[in-house]
Amino acid sequence: MGGNSGKKISLNLKIYRQERKGIKGKMVDYLLTEVSTDMSFLEMLDMLNEKLIKDGEDPVAFDHDCREGICGMCSLMINGEAHGPEKETTTCQLHVRKFRDGQTIVIEPFRAKAFPVLKDLMVDRSALDEIIIAGGFVSLNAGNAPDANATPVPRNNAELAMDAAACVGCGACVASCANASAMLFTSAKISQLALLPQGKVEARKRVLDMVKKMDELGFGNCTNEAECEASCPKGIKITNIARMNREFLTATIAANN
Amino acid sequence: MSSNKLDAKIPEGPIEKKWDNHIFKSKLVNPANKRNYRVIIVGTGLAGASAASTLAELGYNVLAFCIQDSPRRAHSIAAQGGINAAKNYPNDGDSVWRLFYDTVKGGDYRAREANVYRLAQVSNNIIDQCVGQGVPFARDYGGYLDNRSFGGAQVSRTFYARGQTGQQLLLGAYSSMMKEVKSGKIKILARREMVELVKVNNRARGIIARNLTTGELEKYSADAVILATGGYGNAYYLSTNAMASNGSAIYRAYKQGAFFANPCFTQIHPTCIPISGTHQSKLTLMSESLRNDGRIWVSKKKGDTRAPSDIPEEDRDYYLERIYPSFGNLVPRDVASRNAKKVCDDGRGAGASGLSVYLDFKDAIKRDGENVIKEKYGNLFDMYERITDENPYRGPMRIYPAVHYTMGGLWVDYNLMSTIEGLFVLGEANFSDHGANRLGASALMQGLADGYFIIPYTLGNYFASNKFEKINTDNNAFTEAFDKAQKFFNKLMTIKGARSAEDIHKQLGRVMWEYVGMGRNEAGLKKAIAEIPKIREEFWNNLKIPGETNNVNVELEKAGRVADFLEMAELMAMDALERKESCGGHFREEAQTEENEAKRDDANFSHVAAWEYQGDNKTPIRHKEELTFEDVKIAQRSYK
Numbered sequence: 001m002g003g004n005s006g007k008k009i010s011l012n013l014k015i016y017r018q019e020r021k022g023i024k025g026k027m028v029d030y031l032l033t034e035v036s037t038d039m040s041f042l043e044m045l046d047m048l049n050e051k052l053i054k055d056g057e058d059p060v061a062f063d064h065d066c067r068e069g070i071c072g073m074c075s076l077m078i079n080g081e082a083h084g085p086e087k088e089t090t091t092c093q094l095h096v097r098k099f100r101d102g103q104t105i106v107i108e109p110f111r112a113k114a115f116p117v118l119k120d121l122m123v124d125r126s127a128l129d130e131i132i133i134a135g136g137f138v139s140l141n142a143g144n145a146p147d148a149n150a151t152p153v154p155r156n157n158a159e160l161a162m163d164a165a166a167c168v169g170c171g172a173c174v175a176s177c178a179n180a181s182a183m184l185f186t187s188a189k190i191s192q193l194a195l196l197p198q199g200k201v202e203a204r205k206r207v208l209d210m211v212k213k214m215d216e217l218g219f220g221n222c223t224n225e226a227e228c229e230a231s232c233p234k235g236i237k238i239t240n241i242a243r244m245n246r247e248f249l250t251a252t253i254a255a256n257n
Numbered sequence: 258m259s260s261n262k263l264d265a266k267i268p269e270g271p272i273e274k275k276w277d278n279h280i281f282k283s284k285l286v287n288p289a290n291k292r293n294y295r296v297i298i299v300g301t302g303l304a305g306a307s308a309a310s311t312l313a314e315l316g317y318n319v320l321a322f323c324i325q326d327s328p329r330r331a332h333s334i335a336a337q338g339g340i341n342a343a344k345n346y347p348n349d350g351d352s353v354w355r356l357f358y359d360t361v362k363g364g365d366y367r368a369r370e371a372n373v374y375r376l377a378q379v380s381n382n383i384i385d386q387c388v389g390q391g392v393p394f395a396r397d398y399g400g401y402l403d404n405r406s407f408g409g410a411q412v413s414r415t416f417y418a419r420g421q422t423g424q425q426l427l428l429g430a431y432s433s434m435m436k437e438v439k440s441g442k443i444k445i446l447a448r449r450e451m452v453e454l455v456k457v458n459n460r461a462r463g464i465i466a467r468n469l470t471t472g473e474l475e476k477y478s479a480d481a482v483i484l485a486t487g488g489y490g491n492a493y494y495l496s497t498n499a500m501a502s503n504g505s506a507i508y509r510a511y512k513q514g515a516f517f518a519n520p521c522f523t524q525i526h527p528t529c530i531p532i533s534g535t536h537q538s539k540l541t542l543m544s545e546s547l548r549n550d551g552r553i554w555v556s557k558k559k560g561d562t563r564a565p566s567d568i569p570e571e572d573r574d575y576y577l578e579r580i581y582p583s584f585g586n587l588v589p590r591d592v593a594s595r596n597a598k599k600v601c602d603d604g605r606g607a608g609a610s611g612l613s614v615y616l617d618f619k620d621a622i623k624r625d626g627e628n629v630i631k632e633k634y635g636n637l638f639d640m641y642e643r644i645t646d647e648n649p650y651r652g653p654m655r656i657y658p659a660v661h662y663t664m665g666g667l668w669v670d671y672n673l674m675s676t677i678e679g680l681f682v683l684g685e686a687n688f689s690d691h692g693a694n695r696l697g698a699s700a701l702m703q704g705l706a707d708g709y710f711i712i713p714y715t716l717g718n719y720f721a722s723n724k725f726e727k728i729n730t731d732n733n734a735f736t737e738a739f740d741k742a743q744k745f746f747n748k749l750m751t752i753k754g755a756r757s758a759e760d761i762h763k764q765l766g767r768v769m770w771e772y773v774g775m776g777r778n779e780a781g782l783k784k785a786i787a788e789i790p791k792i793r794e795e796f797w798n799n800l801k802i803p804g805e806t807n808n809v810n811v812e813l814e815k816a817g818r819v820a821d822f823l824e825m826a827e828l829m830a831m832d833a834l835e836r837k838e839s840c841g842g843h844f845r846e847e848a849q850t851e852e853n854e855a856k857r858d859d860a861n862f863s864h865v866a867a868w869e870y871q872g873d874n875k876t877p878i879r880h881k882e883e884l885t886f887e888d889v890k891i892a893q894r895s896y897k
Contacts (some may be wrong), residue, residue: 006609020808021470038533040644046538046759053757053812058804061811063326065499067539069640070424071330086643093643118470119809126447129327133439137432138391141314142307142709145382145389149346152400162393162418165425169329198391 007037009101013048015060016108018117025117027106037097041084042067042074044096045107062121069093069233072168075175076121077108082172082231090170090233110175113218114182125171127217128185134213135206136189138198157195164191166234173228173236179220184228186214187244188236194247204251211248260880263516263867266670267371272888273353276375279671280714284721291316294720297464297479299451299506301328303423303701304684305485306430307708313437315713320477321434322446322466324501324814329431332487332499333704336423337544338407339415340387340701342380347404351412353377359410360699361889363589364664364692365841365857367519367865370888371671372689379710380702384416386709390429394418408545408589408697415698420544420636426701430708449475450814451506452745453738454482454513454680457728461680463735465742469814472807474742476730481679481716484510485708488663488685490523492822492829493774494766496660497529497542503818507667507686508825515675516867516880518668518688520825521833524695524842525775526661527593530644531613540659541644543637545697548586548593550621550630551654553577555614559604565615565653576600584896591694591842591855592896594658598775599853601657608655617653658775662700664691664842665832668867668882672715673707676869681716683707688865693841746806749816754799758816761796765819765826768792773830778846782834786827793823828868828877835879838862852897859891 010033018025032048039047042064049059065073069090076091078084084094099105109117114127165188173184190207193199199206222241229238268279286294294317298309301323309321321328343356356377361368388394388402394416395403407415418425437443448469455463455478463478489504490496511517528548530541554575556568576596578585586593597614600606607613622630627650631638638649647654666688667675673689674681684704691699772785796819804810839848839855840862848856865882 036534036536038646039536040538043536043538047536050757050759053801053803054755056803059812061809065325065330065501066332066335067500068335068541070421071325071332071334071499073325073330089643093640095643095646097646122809124470125326129329129435129445129447132432133435135439137436138389139436140386140389140433142311142386142433142713143382145385148344148384148388148394149401153396154400155396155398158393158396158400161391162395162425165393165418165428166421168424169327192393193391196391196393198389 008034009037009096009099011035011044011099012102012104014104014106015121017060017120019119021116021118035096037095039096040067040092041078041094041096042092060121061119064092067092070168072170075110075123075170075172077110077175079106082110082176083233088233088235090168110171112171112174112180114180115171115174127219128169128171128182130217131182131186131210131213132189135202135209136193138193139202140198151197153196161192161195164188164195164236164240167236168234170233172231172233174219176227176231177220178225178227179223181222181228182214182219183222183241183244184232184236184238186210187240190244190247191240194243203247204254207244207247207251208255259883260867262676262869263668263880263882264670265369265882266672267369268671272371272374275371276378283714283718286717286721288316292318294318295320295479296481296483296716297477298322298483298485299464300331300485300487300686301431301434302331302333302485302487302684303427303430303704304686304708305331305483306427306434307705308483308485308683308712309443310430310433310437311709311713312716313440313442315717316442319437319443320446320479321443322449322451324448324450324469326447328434328445328447329428331427332502333427333701334424335497335499336701337420337542338546339405339417339422339698340383340426341407341414341698342384342416342702343377343414344381344384346402347413349412351414355412356380356414358889360690360696361692362894363694363696365694365894366692366859366863366886366889366891367840367884368690368692369884370886374888375711376690376703376706379706382710383702383705387426387429390433392418392425392429410696423701426705430705452509452742452817454510455734455738456513456677457732457734460678462728463730465735465738467742470809472805472810474739476735476739478728478730478732478735480725481681481719483681483683483712484667484686485683486686488666489822489825490660490663492765492826493660493769494762495532495537495540495770497526497540500539503821504825505818505821507682508821510667510675510677510680512870513677514870515677515680516668516869517665517828518865518867519665519693519832520829520868521773521836521843522664522693522841523660523829524590524662524664525594525658527590527597527658528616528656529659530641531608531655531657532610533645541640542659542661543641543656545590547616547634547637550633551586551616551618552620553586553614553616555600555605555607557605561605565607574600574605581896588896589694590697591844595775595844597658613655613657615653616656618649619653622650662695664688664693664695668865672718673712674715674719679719681712683712693843746813746817749800749813749820750802750806752797752800752802754801756795756799756801758800758802758812758819761792761800762815762819762822765789765792765823769826769829773826773833776844776846777833779834782830785830786834789823789827789830796820796823832866832868836862836866857893
């Protein structure tokens with residue numbers, strides 16, 4: 001029975017270490033033995049840290065919080081893949097049983113010009129908040145809203161909006177893109193709001209503002225490699241990027257008129 | 258008699274008019290003057306984010322603090338099931354009155370009537386607000402909002418966004434916050450942890466925060482401080498809370514004079530994925546909607562090591578269906594949890610550890626087909642398989658209860674103000690609306706009610722009713738609090754012992770789960786009260802924190818939180834010991850009926866217990882706020 005297999009394996013970890021922001025980092029090797037295959041990937045790192053603390057060494061810093069795959073705080077490039085090898089799964093939901101005894105695992109931070117490393121595997125992703133600040137909202141003040149059922153929304157639109165809204169803002173799309181583009185992230189928010197009547201009023205201004213901010217922050221462009229879609233732990237589709245491009249085009253034409 | 262230190266400030270008049278009367282009688286801040294006030298909000302979950310955006314919309318200046326890297330990550334995000342409101346869209350007989358009544362009853366008559374009524378009243382505005390923000394709630398084919406029945410409610414009043422309602426509501430509140438960041442009214446201070454509350458002339462006027470990136474301590478002043486930092490379930494180490502969820506902000510406010518109400522009221526959720534080993538760092542909840550179709554059972558034989566598929570029907574005990582024929586598997590959370598513990602204590606638990614029970618979909622799959630079950634619960638089944646490597650379509654799931662929510666919290670009056678003037682407490686961090694047990698889909702409702710629709714009125718009244726001298730962080734009170742915080746962290750760093758904060762936290766968690774968990778008795782609670790100070794001593798003598806203070810130092814962060822849990826745990830045990838009745842999530846084994854059900858003692862315990870700190874190693878004083886029920890008829894809960 002998987003849940004309590006009792007199986008133990010050894011792992012060769014190669015982990016990126018950087019003491020603080022703004023300095024050079026390096027890869028460091030660690031051998032970890034007696035790792036239960038029932039552990040989550042982050043529990044395996046907890047185990048490593050417990051060992052490092054006992055040995056008087058600095059533990060590896062990494063971001064995480066809910067450990068349920070929903071908060072978007074965990075990250076990590078695992079053997080070159082954002083969130084590791086399992087499809088539509090965040091790092092915190094990845095388990096050691098997906099790795100072989102004796103396997104080498106390379107663990108690096110999410111890398112992008114807009115995501116500076118703070119320490120070890122911890123990066124600053126506040127640039128994603130900046131994109132939302134540029135326009136990822138409906139300008140509704142509390143108290144203004146009409147009755148929730150006043151405007152019916154076609155079920156299909158609501159479902160597509162929900163698909164896009166499922167983005168957890170982890171930045172895997174940026175980290176896995178050769179151009180460090182944030183288009184999947186940005187387009188998910190633009191799509192969600194463009195698909196709903198509540199978001200329509202500001203749709204044109206929104207797309208122009210958010211795309212402009214994305215460019216300013218140093219995120220790259222999309223060259224249709226779809227690496228973002230492949231690495232997304234929430235299955236956000238690149239059709240959202242196509243929708244954003246259509247919205248952008250319409251808004252640009254309208255602005256020029 | 259209620260303590261004279263506790264004035265709940267419940268407005269006069271019939272219950273359905275209290276809130277409207279109160280709003281009308283509240284003083285207003287002139288629109289042009291609002292920009293002269295600054296508010297600190299600690300925490301950006303549903304309560305904190307909704308308060309931040311709404312207060313900024315009104316024109317106040319808001320400083321919003323969160324420990325995560327972005328306000329969007331707070332643990333409200335993990336709520337799956339939904340949010341209640343009394344819209345009565347399904348035309349099935351719901352009303353504000355019914356939602357109010359159900360919530361008071363569900364809380365086992367240990368909540369304040371007037372607060373709960375107001376919660377039910379504003380519930381409908383919340384849904385309007387969220388839809389307006391673009392929250393993609395589930396809809397029917399006509400395009401109207403879909404509702405489901407949840408947590409044993411007799412009406413369908415729960416709005417949901419797939420299994421991700423908390424996430425979608427939080428992203429809605431977060432987007433409203435971002436709108437106000439753009440307008441310049443909110444400043445986000447992410448990766449910062451409040452370490453001290455600062456009082457000037459007995460009013461809350463600021464905080465000291467630790468910048469988790471640089472390690473620096475920072476001073477912030479304001480005209481009021483709002484704590485919306487969630488619950489303290491991680492006192493048990495293992496819970497469904499996020500790893501960084503902690504009780505430090507409310508506990509440090511408690512040490513400054515904010516009373517802590519009903520600290521022992523903890524909700525233990527029945528449908529969590531069981532523990533797989535000592536490496537376990539947290540527990541994962543699965544929506545209780547699973548109990549709508551899953552049947553819960555264990556073997557009739559003690560120590561049965563057979564695989565579930567080898568246990569024939571006649572050897573299975575569907576114990577909830579047997580004991581509670583009318584509610585069966587849908588009994589409330591506390592009843593389901595307690596019975597799971599009972600059969601496991603009896604030696605009939607499932608799995609290698611014996612600490613789980615089966616949740617079986619065999620009959621539902623046979624009745625409705627695998628596709629129907631997949632449509633309803635597919636994402637939960639996938640999650641279960643990812644974590645346990647067991648396929649729940651082929652064999653039963655295994656579940657076990659886990660600490661999930663804390664109904665207790667800082668005592669607040671009707672205005673959501675604590676016993677410290679100018680310190681307001683919202684959401685799970687306060688004690689106010691759920692009594693001794695919270696109903697499903699009510700946490701999201703309360704967090705957003707507090708933030709969007711209550712604090713904007715009551716905070717304005719506080720500002721308009723008082724004069725505020727201008728202060729800044731040069732004030733002595735800030736220097737003192739700063740020095741105190743610095744000493745605290747230096748002390749932690751200089752212990753240089755042998756054990757990690759995590760390791761000691763696990764030790765505390767085991768004592769809490771054993772003696773202050775699902776079943777509590779006098780001997781066990783006394784044992785916990787004797788054990789906890791020993792662990793605390795071990796912590797202060799044998800803790801090891803590598804690294805330095807002036808950098809990212811996750812171990813130092815954890816240690817600060819564990820230091821507080823080690824004191825708070827004792828308070829929880831003391832409160833549980835004093836409350837010699839069973840009510841809601843608090844089950845005192847001495848107080849049960851002949852049929853082993855919880856036995857409330859209304860004559861002696863129909864009150865809120867609010868604890869006042871007296872200093873280190875001194876016994877705090879237990880104050881009482883008597884609860885009176887004028888509109889709800891008190892009855893013993895029965896689910897047979």
